[in-house]
Amino acid sequence: MTETVVKVSNVWKVFGERSAEAIKAIMDEGIGKPQVLERYGCVVGVQDATFEVPRGEIFCIMGLSGSGKSTLVRHINRLIEPTSGTIELLGRDVSKLNQKDLRAMRANHIGMVFQHMALMPHRSVRDNVAYPLEIRGVNKSKRWAVSDHALQLVDLVGYEDRLPKELSGGMQQRVGIARALASDPEVLLMDEPFSALDPLIRMQLQDQFKALVAELKKTTLFITHDLDEAIRIGHRIAIMKDGIIVQIGTPEDIVMNPSDDYVREFVQGISKLKLVKAHSILEPLESYEGSLDGAPRADEGADLDQLINHAVGTDLPVVITSDGRDIGVVTKPRLLRGIQGGKE
């Protein structure tokens, strides 16, 4: 097992003065968000969230606006205090840190990227990126060297001395990412970083970001309201609704086995081609009656897209192999159903 970097256990956040009573009522009576607001005047932000993120993983938190995902992620660096529950970061309980240690933790181990960039308009791009280091008290020449390096990572060489407002939205967000990377943190918190960008730029940045994080091996919590984005970027996805995490799983898990109707509705429109792998739709070898001579072969990790490429050239099913051994077949009907999302 790889080391757990972020561990969130039973975190509750209820806004309002009577939060303790409200939590008790939710636990005992199972009342919903509207009743809590009506009875206690409290707003439920996060309800009993528990998850762990191992080192190097991109953990996506997906939910619609108001589902509590931004609130949840702000607990990790304690921009918001939990009402109850614990948050461990690198083995330390974040809520027990004193102010000085908390600031050190934020400055040294956490980088954050915001939906609206949140760059300082009066500072140059370089000084924006260098700001986390400045807080840490790094000297200017070191700071500038590091920030130039970080800007290099996000392809912004030549823009160091510009002001943020001179840059386009996509470039500004790359500055935001460079700023988060500059202090070389273990954990990246991405709060809907690409939501405000137009689709084409968003896609480019998603790919760039994914490659960057894979290379730098940063543990990342990535918030988004876009399931496509979550699937493109995330190793695992948590789906939130009304402050509750309704399902955690790999993109394939979520698409193939949605835990409830809410998730099912979400995944309906998602393309399965790159998600669904051969092993989840194959039939046993014995069930196919007929000759498999000359049938194409594919590994069990091949996705539907690859299977289609194999299948179009022949009338025979595709034989699925594991470690060179035949373990099953995917017939054309199976393949077509798989594209539809595994419906029988």
Added chain:
Amino acid sequence: MAENQESAATVVAASDIEVDHAGLDASINEFAGPGGDYYSKNFQRIHSSTGFLPNTFNWVAAILGPVWAAARGIWGMFWGFLILEMIAWVQIGRGWWGDPGASFFERAEKQRERAAEFLQRAEAARLEGADPARFEKLAENINNAAEKSEALGAAASSEAFAILLGGILTLLAFKAVQGFYANSIYEKQYSSWRVDHKSVESGRKLKNIILSVVLVILIAPLTVYKFTVDSPLEVLNAFPERQVSAIFLDSDKATLFTELAGWLEQKIDAAAIAGAGGFDSITAGVRSVLDALSLALIGTPWPVVMLVICVVAWRAAGPRVAIFTAASLAYIALLGYWEISMETVALVGAAVFICVVIGIPLGIWFGKSRRAYNAAEPVLDLMQTLPAFVYLIPIIAFFGTGNPPGILATIIFGMPPVIRLTSLGVRGVPEPIKEAAVAFGASRFQLLRDVEVPLALPSIMTGVNQTILMCLSMVVIISLIGGGGLGKVILEALQYAAKGPGLLGGFAILFVAMVIDRIVQGAFRREDQK
């Protein structure tokens, strides 16, 4: 999606759509309460008319007038038509029992008396053997005048009927307007009631009827009486301040005013003596700032000061302002205002300096703490709205006269803008940028230094600029409490009505103000362009 389509209304041509009168009537009934059927019928007529003129007439509204409006909760209509009807009633009252010719007849009578007196004297003169012609002539003249007065009086009396008639016609016209427009206005009330059930009044409330009747009884008779009667009761002309004071004080001489003023004076004197140490140290502090500035502006050789001012104008605001500055300085120096102008600049500068030093930290605090700002807001409003003359008096009491108290008065007037705009700027710093700084580990001080103050700076600068302008506007006023500088020149010219010196001094103030304003504005504009 499919469900939505099924539940959508079937498509009907606009001309075929039936009006749902039953539903509307129920709602109007609920709104109107008593008389609901009448109103639903009339609102329907209003709804189906497209013309500009009203097509319904409400007899109850016409007859009861304002009371109807109040009963239905239309208070704007109540007050409007109460005033209009009162105008009509005053006319009627004047025509009915007022006597417009009375003053003329009175005068005629007096004139006849005097004529009779002169005739007596003429008689007496004749008895004494003197010439009575002079008196007879006078008596005849006065008699003629009396006849003229009588004629005027008769004319005025006959006018009374015209006034009465006019009053009645006016009243009828107002009643008609109320009758015709009552339902339309009430329909408007109904429309807004549909939007907001809570705050728009509906139905006919007994409480409103009682209130409106009481208001009418209190307002109408007295007003009509005061305007129609020739010499109404004295008590209605002016508030009987002395008599009321006497009730409270048991004394004929003292009034509430003299008592209260005396008490206040004592308290202020006592406070001034008790706090003398504190007030003196404030005065000393202000004086030291002023002295430092005066020394710099007046003590430094004048060519140096002039040169520095011109160069600053040039660097900060460009060559045009520099030329204007040089010309202004030449005017001031040639007319012998140099030293006294520098005193004015020192006064304004000291006031602005203290305003900024105190105002910016206060502004930052108010910007961060909503509660502190709420507490300070009324004080700031008071500082700005209170006319300067009002607080000059306590300032004299506590701080005496001269330049430092003048600066204090200037500060009271000049400080609010810098406080307000600083706190506005601090509050306007975008939350995400602050959050980002905190997320990267910034402490409160770092947040203030790196994010809040830099981002609020444009607003703070605007505040400083406004403070400078406010302080400049106090230059003349503070001369009233012994402040020096150009204001004193103006005040002296005012006292002796010296037109020439007054005008020259006025221009000197104008130039000083314009030079400071141009330089500061120019500097800020350059700052903005960065």
